[in-house]
Amino acid sequence: MNLAATFPATASAHSAAHSSVDSSADNAAPRRHDPRALAALATRLFTAAGMDAGKAASVADLLLLTDMMGRGTHGLAQCPAYLDELVNGRMTGDGEPETVRDTGATVVWDGGYRPGLWLMQRALELGFERLPEHGVFSFAMRRSHHIGCLAAIAKQATDRGYYAMIASSGPHTKVVAPFGGKEGLFSPNPFAFAFPTSHFPVLVDTCASLTTVSMTRQKAAAGQPFEHAWLLDEHGQPTRDAAVMERSHDRGSLMLLGGEEAGHKGFGLALMVEALTQGLAGFGRRDAPTRWGANVWLQLIDPAAFAGSDEARAQMDFFVDRCHANAPVDPARPVRLPGEQASRNIAKHLRDGVSLPAPTVTALRAWAQRLGVDAAPVD
Numbered sequence: 001m002n003l004a005a006t007f008p009a010t011a012s013a014h015s016a017a018h019s020s021v022d023s024s025a026d027n028a029a030p031r032r033h034d035p036r037a038l039a040a041l042a043t044r045l046f047t048a049a050g051m052d053a054g055k056a057a058s059v060a061d062l063l064l065l066t067d068m069m070g071r072g073t074h075g076l077a078q079c080p081a082y083l084d085e086l087v088n089g090r091m092t093g094d095g096e097p098e099t100v101r102d103t104g105a106t107v108v109w110d111g112g113y114r115p116g117l118w119l120m121q122r123a124l125e126l127g128f129e130r131l132p133e134h135g136v137f138s139f140a141m142r143r144s145h146h147i148g149c150l151a152a153i154a155k156q157a158t159d160r161g162y163y164a165m166i167a168s169s170g171p172h173t174k175v176v177a178p179f180g181g182k183e184g185l186f187s188p189n190p191f192a193f194a195f196p197t198s199h200f201p202v203l204v205d206t207c208a209s210l211t212t213v214s215m216t217r218q219k220a221a222a223g224q225p226f227e228h229a230w231l232l233d234e235h236g237q238p239t240r241d242a243a244v245m246e247r248s249h250d251r252g253s254l255m256l257l258g259g260e261e262a263g264h265k266g267f268g269l270a271l272m273v274e275a276l277t278q279g280l281a282g283f284g285r286r287d288a289p290t291r292w293g294a295n296v297w298l299q300l301i302d303p304a305a306f307a308g309s310d311e312a313r314a315q316m317d318f319f320v321d322r323c324h325a326n327a328p329v330d331p332a333r334p335v336r337l338p339g340e341q342a343s344r345n346i347a348k349h350l351r352d353g354v355s356l357p358a359p360t361v362t363a364l365r366a367w368a369q370r371l372g373v374d375a376a377p378v379d
Helices: 035-048 053-069 076-087 116-134 150-158 213-222 259-279 309-325 340-352 358-371
Strands: 098-102 106-110 136-144 163-169 191-195 202-206 294-301
Touching: 035 053, 035 076, 035 358, 053 076, 053 116, 053 150, 053 340, 076 358, 106 116, 116 136, 116 150, 116 294, 136 259, 150 163, 150 191, 150 202, 163 259, 191 259, 259 294
Parallel strands: 106 136
Antiparallel strands: 098 106, 136 294, 163 191, 163 294, 191 202
């Protein structure tokens, strides 16, 4: 993915040579950086850590897009974890995925623990090539590395007028208990569905649990409780204490979507994701993998193969308009669709530059020093 190609209508007015962008005259304002300069830094870091240049650029661009959408936990904040995985041999930085099966309209890959964002970009490109013939492209993958923010991946499809469904699970991960249980059995099992409209892509990105592993780790590291009881302790009782997930013994679990009263709904979503990502990939918890990895489901749909692209867009434009026209509970907070704010955030960050949290900047500097890489624009 290329940032300039992805956002040609709103390309940044700042060149990559000028990495810092002043957001205001206020000295307390966060430092902002040119998006391309940040992507170039991440690419340099990944390449220095052993990732092929093309893979590094793809991963860096998608992480940056995630930040620009406003999903900071899955943006450049993931760089330190990815770099640690690379240098310790738990992420494969070179080579190609293995094709397990290919029927034309359906494909199964073994990713060999290669960078998940790059693998997903490759899968999307393959799907885009085949949609004119098949109308629907379905893809399953086992043994990918982390695929990041699902909405950022799905946006690549909506930008081309397609629908997208994405699901992911971690066969090694056991942090969410089944409804009625108290022992972690499966991963948060994120799921995304996206479609284009005339104004912005609708990007639904959710998971089977009420919160994520990344958010829980952030809260635990900061010593902060959750605002709501989104976790279960070792006894299966609701808690706001993120530290219950950091214990080596008597560990808690993430609460299912729907909570105590309606957690069966989150359980149902988790079961769907397990079936799509592990059943159809032919690899999963039954194989008892000893290392972390991701299994993935991707489906692309071309509306032209159904009632037509124009009809699909007209129907969904109408529905979006009806949502916006719906009387809000709070007049100051009108109805907003998922993906709407992300589009605004992208435009804002392209215009004003991207600011990063202090811990992310510190980590990027440390890795740049360790790998002997130019730390601009965060030096």
